[in-house]
Amino acid sequence: xxxxxxxxxxxxxxxxxxxxxxxxxxxxxxxxxxxxxxxxxxxxxxxxxxxxxxxxxxxxxxxxxxxxxxxxxxxxxxxxxxxxxxxxxxxxxxxxxxxxxxxxxxxxxxxxxxxxxxxxxxxxxxxxxxxxxxxxxxxxxxxxxxxxxxxxxxxxxxxxxxxxxxxxxxxxxxxx
Amino acid sequence: xxxxxxxxxxxxxxxxxxxxxxxxxxxxxxxxxxxxxxxxxxxxxxxxxxxxxxxxxxxxxxxxxxxxxxxxxxxxxxxxxxxxxxxxxxxxxxxxxxxxxxxxxxxxxxxxxxxxxxxxxxxxxxxxxxxxxxxxxxxxxxxxxxxxxxxxxxxxxxxxxx
Numbered sequence: 001x002x003x004x005x006x007x008x009x010x011x012x013x014x015x016x017x018x019x020x021x022x023x024x025x026x027x028x029x030x031x032x033x034x035x036x037x038x039x040x041x042x043x044x045x046x047x048x049x050x051x052x053x054x055x056x057x058x059x060x061x062x063x064x065x066x067x068x069x070x071x072x073x074x075x076x077x078x079x080x081x082x083x084x085x086x087x088x089x090x091x092x093x094x095x096x097x098x099x100x101x102x103x104x105x106x107x108x109x110x111x112x113x114x115x116x117x118x119x120x121x122x123x124x125x126x127x128x129x130x131x132x133x134x135x136x137x138x139x140x141x142x143x144x145x146x147x148x149x150x151x152x153x154x155x156x157x158x159x160x161x162x163x164x165x166x167x168x169x170x171x172x173x174x175x176x
Numbered sequence: 177x178x179x180x181x182x183x184x185x186x187x188x189x190x191x192x193x194x195x196x197x198x199x200x201x202x203x204x205x206x207x208x209x210x211x212x213x214x215x216x217x218x219x220x221x222x223x224x225x226x227x228x229x230x231x232x233x234x235x236x237x238x239x240x241x242x243x244x245x246x247x248x249x250x251x252x253x254x255x256x257x258x259x260x261x262x263x264x265x266x267x268x269x270x271x272x273x274x275x276x277x278x279x280x281x282x283x284x285x286x287x288x289x290x291x292x293x294x295x296x297x298x299x300x301x302x303x304x305x306x307x308x309x310x311x312x313x314x315x316x317x318x319x320x321x322x323x324x325x326x327x328x329x330x331x332x333x334x335x336x337x338x
Contacts, residue, residue, distance in 0.1 A: 063195030063253030065215035115297035122297035134300035
């Protein structure tokens with residue numbers, strides 16, 4: 001008897017379960033979708049926690065002379081973060097020594113990086129076998145076409161397989 | 177070691193001191209790209225020449241961080257460990273590696289072609305190119321979380337990169 005791996009929409013690889021010679025029960029599918037939802041909420045919480053930690057950074061937070069992240073940059077980054085969270089795209093959030101904030105997505109063969117500054121943003125979407133897409137402009141007006149392009153680039157995996165680095169959501173960034 | 181050749185050879189190993197938890201990922205203790213970002217407005221990244229010995233790299237790292245902690249600020253720099261890579265590899269990415277013994281013997285700089293603008297991102301094309309560079313640096317450099325950060329001298333694996 002062979003195993004049948006049922007891959008439901010919204011499930012992640014770690015949630016795949018072998019079903020031996022029978023159709024998966026609706027309850028099991030519902031549970032898997034529920035777990036994916038929990039995971040997304042945890043990832044959203046991680047992203048927001050990272051933003052809150054960035055608010056606490058003083059000058060030289062990296063020990064190499066980094067700038068503190070100015071309030072206007074943080075406000076712009078919060079706006080961008082909320083925009084992407086609303087469409088289910090949970091980024092990895094990190095501060096940069098130059099005083100900007102990065103939102104990044106790594107989904108299967110797609111890498112995207114949005115860097116937010118005081119007045120401007122830059123963004124690229126790099127996909128396998130597709131020309132890299134570039135966007136830049138006023139940080140207060142991240143164009144819908146950029147958001148749509150990222151959704152398209154990460155679909156169908158976006159709902160379940162957005163990955164970001166392993167920030168520890170219980171402890172924040174690990175420290176000594 | 178009292179002196180080093182002023183020419184940094186391709187076969188040498190250079191060591192980056194990791195001073196911030198924002199420069200490593202949470203549980204895996206892998207490096208983030210930001211570990212190789214130059215300081216604001218600059219294009220040079222400080223490293224230590226491993227020819228000075230592993231113990232020197234560790235002890236100098238702790239010494240520098242203690243000096244910085246005395247200046248205050250939040251969060252304070254916190255010694256995480258050391259990342260080691262090959263000079264030849266870095267030069268292959270079109271960065272330069274030069275001796276910079278002004279601060280101390282064994283100090284060197286990895287330099288990018290241009291300095292980053294402060295508080296504004298580079299163009300998306302430059303952002304993508306820099307990410308390629310940083311990604312390769314992260315993949316190449318071996319990060320060793322210090323197994324005994326409070327103890328003098330390096331007790332982790334050899335930092336030398338063959």
